[in-house]
Amino acid sequence: MTHSDNNSVCILRLTALGDCINAFGIVNAIHEDYPEVKLKWIIDSRFSSLFVSDGEPIVPLAPVEIKKQGLLKSVMALRKEMKNERYDALLNMQTSIKASLLSTAVKAINRFGYDSERSREGQSIFINRRIDKPESPHVLSGFISFARSSGFEGIQPKWNYHLTEDEITTAKALIPQDKKILVIAPASAKAEKNWTADGYTKIGQYALEKGFHVVIVGGKGSLETELCNSIADKLKDNCTNLCGKTSLRILAAVISLASVVISPDSASMHLASSLNIPVIGLFAIHNPDRVGAWNFRKYEVSVYEQMAAAELGDKVAGWRYRVKNKDAMKSIDIHKVIESFDRICSDYSLN
Structure with a gap:
């Protein structure tokens, strides 16, 4: 698979903040290295402000209010927000059932989840593709494997917070x-x-x-x-x-x-x-x-x-x-x- 097969990508990583910081390295790398790719990142609203510079999201964001709204209302709100959007690929970088249920709001052809060793909480039910086994156990290595498995070969994390x-x-x-x-x-x-x-x-x-x-x-x-x-x-x-x-x-x-x-x-x-x-x-x-x-x-x-x-x-x-x-x-x-x-x-x- 090459990135031309996935010209629109939705990435789902909600929590925790440290993991979101690592995920941002990949989201931002795709955003900067492949500007032609339509991109959106679903993230817990408690952490999304880190990735907004001077009032503008550094990468396209879809914050969800799970803490305030609860899971069911968050799923419904996300479905409403994304009802007219279609993606070639969904990269579900979180194995929790909470993330998997939120992923049902995303219309995507290729729905990537973790390899069998890392997949948990029934994630396999919500995906149709597994990423290649990461090169190391590190959380960020897993995120890199998501990008490479979906066609973004050679991707390396790239962080830029655009601090004003x-x-x-x-x-x-x-x-x-x-x-x-x-x-x-x-x-x-x-x-x-x-x-x-x-x-x-x-x-x-x-x-x-x-x-x-x-x-x-x-x-x-x-x-x-x-x-x-x-x-x-x-x-x-x-x-x-x-x-x-x-x-x-x-x-x-x-x-x-x-x-x-x-x-x-x-x-x-x-x-x-x-x-x-x-x-x-x-x-x-x-x-x-x-x-x-x-x-x-x-x-x-x-x-x-x-x-x-x-x-x-x-x-x-x-x-x-x-x-x-x-x-x-x-x-x-x-x-x-x-x-x-x-x-x-x-x-x-x-x-």
């Missing part, structure tokens, strides 16, 4: 301009995936000794706020705490100005990677081969393999295996994080 001058100016007003910046994004969506406040504080203090200014970022949730405030209190006046104070677009602008980012498996980690800002990803619960920072795997600090081995003994952990020990992240050694930080400083002449 106003957004960059706003971000610059929030952080010092005369120092190297370490952004600490300490929180993920799940508490067990977060490193300790003490660990983040120690790497922050080490960065301060190296002449960096520390900026802490996070969302408005109580989990993130508590963790960010705990770190900020320990670093006292030597940091800027932006937790809960930025939109997704301004968060992207702030990270784009960073020298280094440190984060567990989170949207901020993927955002840094997509902006080509060196990031130290921290892992214990999920396999970094599946969810690591795409562009900066060499700097990650992971205890995932040893934590999985402790639970499974002689059994081999499948690429999807999730570590059950909720204290696993506490096993990450501050010295390993400092080593990774020093390597970045050396590689990027930040000393």
Whole structure:
């Protein structure tokens, strides 16, 4: 199959934000490399604002209000919105039954879903083509396989958020301009995936000794706020705490100005990677081969393999295996994080 067989493509990836950031790399690559292709991306409305620049979608979007409307009303609303649209291909990049039901609103000739190893929750009922097995277990490798299986050979992820001058100016007003910046994004969506406040504080203090200014970022949730405030209190006046104070677009602008980012498996980690800002990803619960920072795997600090081995003994952990020990992240050694930080400083002449 060549891309000429699919001159109109609808891509469905709703959540989570980190996965949407990775998916954007493929959506945008098709948009930029194949401008003749009619394109639309169905995405959860909670995350769509990241992909809108100066009031205009960077790629054509169809946001769905699942959180507000519920699934049934969202399906009906999407059917109404897309009733006069036809596509050569639907790329259903999400295996959930929720995504599959939403996919019924899309009229498409070729309906691509995951290969048999990755397909779940009855996705096979809603598709008529399977993608080729991805080259690696990484989520983004799967997205690449969707594009290549539908004829976009040689596609590589390409991120461009079209950050505006106003957004960059706003971000610059929030952080010092005369120092190297370490952004600490300490929180993920799940508490067990977060490193300790003490660990983040120690790497922050080490960065301060190296002449960096520390900026802490996070969302408005109580989990993130508590963790960010705990770190900020320990670093006292030597940091800027932006937790809960930025939109997704301004968060992207702030990270784009960073020298280094440190984060567990989170949207901020993927955002840094997509902006080509060196990031130290921290892992214990999920396999970094599946969810690591795409562009900066060499700097990650992971205890995932040893934590999985402790639970499974002689059994081999499948690429999807999730570590059950909720204290696993506490096993990450501050010295390993400092080593990774020093390597970045050396590689990027930040000393």
